Structure formats: C-alpha cells, structure tokens
Amino acid sequence: MSNPTLISTFFLTFLLTIGLFFFIRASVKDRTEKEKIIFQVSKIPLMKQIKTYFEKRSYQIISNKEDEIIFEGIVRPSWFMAIFLSFLSSVGLFCFGLILSFLYQPLTPGFFSLVILSPITGLFYWKKACKAETVTVNFEHNTGETLDKPSCFILTGHRDEIAKFKKSFPLQLNN
Template sequence: MNNFSLISTFFLTLLLTIGLFFFIRASVKERTEKEKLILQVSRVLLIKQIKNYFEKRSYQVTSNQENKIVFEGTVRPSWFLAIFLSILSLTGLLCLGLILSFLYQPLTPMFLSLGILSPITGLFYWRKACKIETVSVSFEHSTEKIEDNSTCCILTGHRDEIAQFKKAFSL
C-alpha cells in the first residue's frame, strides 16, 4: 500500500471515529420539547385521564397547581442500546488501531488493544441514561375560538414521551 492511500485512509477513519464519539454522546442528550394540544374533552375529565395515563407509565405527581401538573419518573436505560454502542465503539477503535498499526508497526499490539476500551461506552451510556424525567402539563385559556368542551394544554417533556402521549390520546 502506498503512503498516500494509507494517510488518506487514516484521516477518513479518524473522521469516522470523531463522528462515532459525537453519536455516543448524543445518545444521552436531553431532548425536551414543548407541544400545544387542543383536546375535545372537558378540562376536569382531561386532568383525570392525564393523571391515569402518567401513573400507568410509572410517573408520580410532584406538583399539582391550578393550571399546571408536573410529573416525574425514572427513565431506565436500554440494554440493547448499551450493547449496541459498545459494539460500535469496539468496531471503531479496532479500525483506528488497525490503521495506526499500518502507519507505525512497532506498536501494533498496543494499537489493536484499543478495543479493550469499548465497554467504557456502555458504562457511559448506562450511567447517563438513567435519569429522572420531568413532564409538565399546563392548561391555558386559548385566545383562539374553540368549542366549549375543548381544553387547550401545553405538554413539556421528552420528545418520545410526547409522541407516546399523542399516540395514546389519538392525536
């Protein structure tokens, strides 16, 4: 292999390794969103339905004010994602070690042993992903003209939780 192709392969592998690092970091990133919903249910009935829904999903009410309800629950990390990220990390580190071993052959065993570090990725994900998630539901008087039995609420929480909520309430 000529020197030019080896160096270009090294830089491409280095770029992929940097991308892998940011992908792993993004796996535990906060993804809070806010969504305004108008439901065709009276406010009293909607509050009861929302409380039942979040209690079934292992959330507890932490604050119950007149126009705002705050729920908290612990999000469990995914075994699949922890293993998947560790495998991706192992593959990336072995590729980087292989390219480095071509560039500097005396340290080949050390470069190829970089794969030993891959379980750290799974531990990083496991510790950071296990966190307390907060979902708040606030009710407002809409300035838009809506029907008498409709309720306008603003749901603030993790985007996956909002998607599940919309799916459960057929929105």
C-alpha cells in the same frame, strides 16, 4: 500499500472515529420538546385522564397546581443500546488501531489493545441514560371550564413521551 494511501485512509478513519464519538454522546442528549394540544373535553375530566395515563406509565406527581401538573419518572437505560454502542466503539477502535498499526508497525500490539476501552462506552451510556424525566402539563387559563369550550394545554417532555401520549388520546382536535 503506499504511504499516501495509508495517510488518506488514516484521515478518513479518524473522521469516522470523531463521528462515532459524537454519535455516542448524542445517545444521552436531552430531547425535551413542547407541544400545544387541544381537546374537545372539559378541563377537569381531562386532567383526571392525564393523571391516570402518566401514573400508568410509572410517573409520579411532584407538583399539582390549578393549571399545571408536573410528573416525574425514572427513565431506564436500554441494554440493547448499551451493547450496541459498545460494539460500535469496539469496531471503531479496532479500525483505528489497524490503520495506526500500518503506519507505526513497532507499536501494533498497543494499538490493537485500544479495543479493550470499548466497554467504557456502554458504561457511559448506562450512567447518563438513567435519569429522572419530567413531563409538565400547563393548561391555558379559562379553557375547558364548561363542556362547550375545548381544553387547551401545553405538554412539555421527552419527544418520545409526547408521541406516545398523542397516540393514546384519540380525542385530540388539532395541534
């Protein structure tokens, strides 16, 4: 191959490696969101349903005030994601080592040994993804006190947890 082809291939591979690095880093990023939810149910029975729902999902109540409930649970990392990220990093490091071996042939064994570093990606994900996740339910004041008034609250938590909550409670009026 000609030298300009190798240099441009190296540049593209380097850019892909940077993208892979940010993809791996984003796998453990915090994805907390807030969502306002309104139900046509009074506040007290709704609070009991919410407590039961999150306790079934292995969350524990860490604070229970009049208009605010805070739940906490441990999020387990995914074996599939750890293996998948390790596989992606091994392919990326192999490609990077391959391009470097074409450019600097005397150091070829050293470049291919970069693949040995790929399990570090899985360990990084495993350590960072195992964390305590909190879900906060804030009821608005004076809503849902009687049966004719809807209950309105703000749910703050991981976006996947909010989506599962909304699917589990079909009584929702609007957001």
